[in-house]
Amino acid sequence: xNTSSEQNSxxxxxxxxxxxxxxxxxxxFLILVFTxxxxxxxxxxxxxxxxxxxxxxxxxELPISRNYQWSDWEESIPFFDVQDSPISAGRLGEERLFxxxxxxxxxxxxxxxxxxxxxxxxxxxGLFSGHFQKYIWPKLKELTPTQFFRDLKDHFRLKISPPTxxxxxxxxxxxxxxxxxxxxxxxAIITGFTMSPAITAAYPFLxxxxxxxxxxxxxxxxxxxxxxxxxxxxxxxxILSGFKAQLRYMxxxx
Amino acid sequence: MKKxxxxxxxxxxxxxxxxxLGALLIPGCKQPMPPNYxxxxxxxxxxxxxxxxxxxxxxxxxxEYNFSDISSMPATxxxxxxxxxxxxxxxxxxxxxxxxxxxxQLPVEGLVARPGNYxxxxxxxxxxxxxxxxxxxxxxxxxxxxxxxxxLRMVLEHAGIMPKARWVNFYSYDGWxxxxxxxxxxxxxxxxxxxxxxxxxxxxxxxxxxxRLERQIxxxxxxxxxxxxxxxxxxxxxxxxxxxxNGF
Numbered sequence: 001x002n003t004s005s006e007q008n009s010x011x012x013x014x015x016x017x018x019x020x021x022x023x024x025x026x027x028x029f030l031i032l033v034f035t036x037x038x039x040x041x042x043x044x045x046x047x048x049x050x051x052x053x054x055x056x057x058x059x060x061e062l063p064i065s066r067n068y069q070w071s072d073w074e075e076s077i078p079f080f081d082v083q084d085s086p087i088s089a090g091r092l093g094e095e096r097l098f099x100x101x102x103x104x105x106x107x108x109x110x111x112x113x114x115x116x117x118x119x120x121x122x123x124x125x126g127l128f129s130g131h132f133q134k135y136i137w138p139k140l141k142e143l144t145p146t147q148f149f150r151d152l153k154d155h156f157r158l159k160i161s162p163p164t165x166x167x168x169x170x171x172x173x174x175x176x177x178x179x180x181x182x183x184x185x186x187x188a189i190i191t192g193f194t195m196s197p198a199i200t201a202a203y204p205f206l207x208x209x210x211x212x213x214x215x216x217x218x219x220x221x222x223x224x225x226x227x228x229x230x231x232x233x234x235x236x237x238x239i240l241s242g243f244k245a246q247l248r249y250m251x252x253x254x
Numbered sequence: 255m256k257k258x259x260x261x262x263x264x265x266x267x268x269x270x271x272x273x274x275l276g277a278l279l280i281p282g283c284k285q286p287m288p289p290n291y292x293x294x295x296x297x298x299x300x301x302x303x304x305x306x307x308x309x310x311x312x313x314x315x316x317x318e319y320n321f322s323d324i325s326s327m328p329a330t331x332x333x334x335x336x337x338x339x340x341x342x343x344x345x346x347x348x349x350x351x352x353x354x355x356x357x358x359q360l361p362v363e364g365l366v367a368r369p370g371n372y373x374x375x376x377x378x379x380x381x382x383x384x385x386x387x388x389x390x391x392x393x394x395x396x397x398x399x400x401x402x403x404x405x406l407r408m409v410l411e412h413a414g415i416m417p418k419a420r421w422v423n424f425y426s427y428d429g430w431x432x433x434x435x436x437x438x439x440x441x442x443x444x445x446x447x448x449x450x451x452x453x454x455x456x457x458x459x460x461x462x463x464x465x466r467l468e469r470q471i472x473x474x475x476x477x478x479x480x481x482x483x484x485x486x487x488x489x490x491x492x493x494x495x496x497x498x499x500n501g502f
Contacts, residue, residue, distance in 0.1 A: 043394035050319070050388060053395035055326035074333070074458070079324065079399075079451040086326040090333035090458040101392050102495040103295060109502050110298030197390050198501025201469045202310040204317050213388060213396050 012166040018131070019250055021122040024114055029227070031111035036224055038104040041065035042097075046221060050212035055087055060218075065098045072096075116189060123181075135167040136181065138174045147171055160240040165249045173237075176230060184227045191220035285435055286420060291493040303499035310501075312437045316468035319386045319398050324451060327389065327397035329458030332428040335478050336457075347427040347478065355462040360446075364423075364484035367414025374448060374462055380404040380412070383445050391472040392500070401466045402449030407440045410484065419484045424465060427478040431491045433498075434467060434474070443468040446479065471500035 014022075044065055045058035052058060054070055061069060072093040078085035091097075126132045151171045154160075161170065169177065193199045194206040194216035210216040238246045245253075285307070290296040332340075336348040350358045359371035384402045391397075410422070422439040424432050438444055447466045448455055455461045460477025467474045473496075483489065 039394065043391075045395075050323070051325040051396050051398055053326065053391075053397050054328050073328075077456070079326075079453075086324055088327055088329060088456065088458065090329040092333075094331065099393065105392060105502075106295035106299055106497050109302055110295060113298060113301065195390075196502045197316060197388075197471065198306050198310055198469045201316040202314040207317060213390065217394065 012168065014166055014250055015131070017122070017125050018167070021118050022250060024118045025122070028111040028115035028118070029231070032108060032115065033224065033228060035104045035108040035111065037064075038100050039108060040221065042067060042099050042101055042104075044068050046218045047214035048211065048218060049214055050207070052214040052217075054091070055089060066096065067098050070097075112189075112192065115185075119185060119189070126181075131167070132181075135169060136174055136177050138171055138178075142171050158240055160237055163241050163246045163249055165245075176233070180227060180230050184223055184230065187223040188220060188227060191216040191223065195220065284420075285437075286488065288433075288488055288498045289490060289493075293493055296493065296497070299497035299499055302497075302502055306499070306501045307437065313441070314469075316387055316443055319388065321386060321400065323398045324386065324400060325398045327399055327459075328395070329456075330391070330393075331473065332477065333458040335427040342428040344427040344429075346480075350462070351457070358462050360463060360479060360482065362409060362413045362482045362484070365416040365419040365486060366410070366484050367416065368412075370413060372409065377404050377409070377446060377448060377463065380408045382449075383442070384449075385443055385445070385466070385468070387443070387466070387468045389472045389475070400449075400451050401445065401447040402452075403445035403447035403463070403466065405442060406444045406446055406465070407442070409446060409482075410439060413484075415484055418486045421485045421488055423483040423485055423489045424476045424479060425481040425483070426476050427480045430476060431489065432474065432476055433485075433489060434470075438467060438469065441469065469501060471502075474500050 040062070041064050044062040044067060045052065045054070046060040046062075047056070047058055054073075055076070063069075070091070072091065074090035074092060076087040076089040078087050080086070126136070148171060155172060190206070191210060193203075194210050195213060200207050200213075206216070207213060210219060247253075287300050287303070288296075290300055332342055334340075335342060335344040336351045337343060338348075350356075355374055357373075359373050360377065361369070361371045363369045381404075382402050383405050384400060386398060386400045389397045389399060406422070419436065421433045421435065424430075424434075434444075443466070445466045446463050447460075448463050450456065450459055455464060460479075463479045464477040465475050465479065
């Protein structure tokens, strides 16, 4: 059944540009997660819309630092002489506040530069070399419910195929790679841009498409969370299919 | 020993490439960079600064909101420089506070033809600008407020800013020194704000006058202004552990 071109693609090894971008993006991503958690710990509240702060309601509060439900405030003062006026309040106990954003933010953005520039490099080569069409984009004939559910069942039974040594992927594998390449990572990056006052001044439509700064921040958090779930499953699959061999194929090994 | 003469080594190609990229990012290289202190984080910050200046419109305005969008806003960091229990306690601020900022004056010095002290009333005589904008704190929270003040550009032009000038430095009563470049200093939304939500600026939010810098993160909008100095050289507060440019 195998045509000769498919046999060739089975033999194909990971290309050096794939390996290089894979590991630069991996390292950048790990740093982004680490610093991202640090940044979230400084204000562990999530909101929707443009505005969100300790004096407005949050839809999610995360008990991940001592800044959780900060209660040390001066008496609040209304801005206007009307009922339900927005208020102002001075924060007290500033010296007890958790805040490592000085290095946290700068490291986050440094890693983001590596991720964005390497990601662009990867997307351009992937698109123009035919890599995406050949290996990542599922073929029409394999995109059937039968095949999808068979692959899903195999995964749940932990029946994972041994490594092919190259970019010859199963259906679920292709779909999840597409998910992070074309949805997950771009979403994390664009919502990150939307949190930049300089970028949204130049491109205000970003605030409109996400419904405001805080919505973008919330989507940033959940897209990051989905990328972390991907990472865990990805590493699990690598372990189940032969960790040492997989690592060798993705690095120097043939 | 055989010595191979290479016209273009890999290292030379790389360094030339990086230098060319840098030159591309800063057209004409008129704007100097703040120092990076050999710190890789500060190098990244400077790269972001150069990229933003090269790639983003220098004149674009931050989004302005409606009056009904005005929200609650916490006052964080220093909330009163006259607090004697604090390290940053300022005797002169305490004195001004007791007299209702009657004798408060803002010196504008350095590379200006007419250095001078601006009283609150003098600042209010410039035609004011009112803007409803979003304050974006590095911590992750945001708030919308209405700010009224004098565009910094008007004050700088009134004082006769010189062509050699490259930085506008701000000193505050709670002991901070920070600076911005001329692109930000001449931006129409960069104002010396004395009013907030239709009232005089309150003490927790930076009375009597604070900076509003709408295309950078909140802490660049320095509160409790004490002095403005225009300079050609970067006035270096040292590596304070935070980025100097905070458009992100």
